[in-house]
Amino acid sequence: MNAAESTARIAVEVKELTVRFGDHLALENVSLSVPHGAFVAIVGPNGAGKSTLLKVLLGLVTPTAGEVRVFGSPPNRVDPQKVGYVPQFKTLDRTFPALAEELVVSGLRRSWPVRIAKEEYEAARRVLERVGAGHLLGRTVSRFSGGELQRVYLARAFVRRPDLVMLDEPATGIDMLGEADMYRLLEDYQKETGATLLMITHDWEAAYHHATHVVVLNRRLVGFGPPERALSERCLREAFGHVGHAHGISLSFGGGDRA
């Protein structure tokens, strides 16, 4: 494989990334490269720099040192149409008057719609139906449950058919059934498009079962690789200081029962 082919197969490349906010060191010397089509779970304790890493990749935070490439370009040069972002839905301003389809069309236009064109409405309807949220068309988002919002945000990310989807704790605040649905939708989207997924999660078990790669972060990179390796007892203990409930899971890791 020549160098160009090798670069083309890398979706995200992070080299010696350090991010400082004043005196606070958020990330220190993190290096990793994510191949195209990977499903990466980012785990780590609170304050480990998980969201900061995502924000650097989105071009929202400038690195203090190091280099970051998304599809071979600096994050703020990447075509935004190639990247879908699913923020934590708890950040939604529920006082803002908006319909589900407006939220989805904002993902298509990268701007808020004054009026929605017929073809935009159709695109929104198709993607909302696909994520099982067709019934939310014409309804205002301020009254949606966590699970409903999560589906609308997923639809909003999928509607532009991104090659890279970044999700910030997408399962927080939704029930187990909703969570299972969400992983199925993500995996279906990935199968169909070959997209790369990067997801912050607190759920080690979900990371183990759904991700192809796991990043264990605690300001520094503690582990990166296939879940069996990255979620080892040593990495978890180093990142979290304990292995908590996952100790039991980690014991069964060797059983090869991954979904």
Place this chain on the structure above:
Amino acid sequence: MQRALLAGLAMALLAGYYGPFVVQRGLSFLGSGLAHAAFGGVALGLLLGVEPLWVAFPFTAGVALGITWVQGRTHIRGDTAVGIFFAFSMALGILFLSLKREYTAEAFTYLFGSILAVSPADLWASSVLLALTALTLPLWGRWAYATFDRELAAADRVPVILDDYLLAVLVALVVVVAIKLVGLLLVAAFLVIPAAAARQWSRTFSGMVVGAVIVGGLSVVAGLMASYSYNLPSGAAVVLLQALIFTVSALFMRRI
């Protein structure tokens, strides 16, 4: 009266257009702060013996830029930044007025507003601001996007910081234009109350803008007519009507 009505309708249009941004961004206090900042500019104009509004425009726009800068650069909340500039500008205004030796009754026109005080120059200023606003119409979508979710908009390369400054300056100009008619004590109501009333029955942000313009327009026409017929202070009449519309909306409209 005709001039006041035209100025009032221009104001309703402008404040109705910008009000929903102010309200949804949690900047309702900004209108008040900028109105008081305008007082500093008006007082400086009176002291220098030049048309107060021409001094108030750059002065208030400068304060708007200052507030936005402080909000972005420091660890204080937006309302605190407004509070600091609000007091600073008022203090400057009081100082300027005290330096002017003779009694300045004109200052009261700016405090409380007056239909009779609206001059052709004020109408020109409103027209220029309307034209400026028309030029920024293509930016409505990205402003609304950033108002909905600043981070999503920034991730989609919307220049959110530049837009913060642009919006703050435009709101400052609206406030200054409105002062003669409504008075600086009540001018913030124009930005906040019609938008808040429209929110009670709007399902979309664009609908909220249209609603705010309609509420503003109706209250201006009815308020100025009442003011003219019964010799009431114009600003107070308009704002009381706006408050009435808000109350009815909040009580009888199902909040969506």
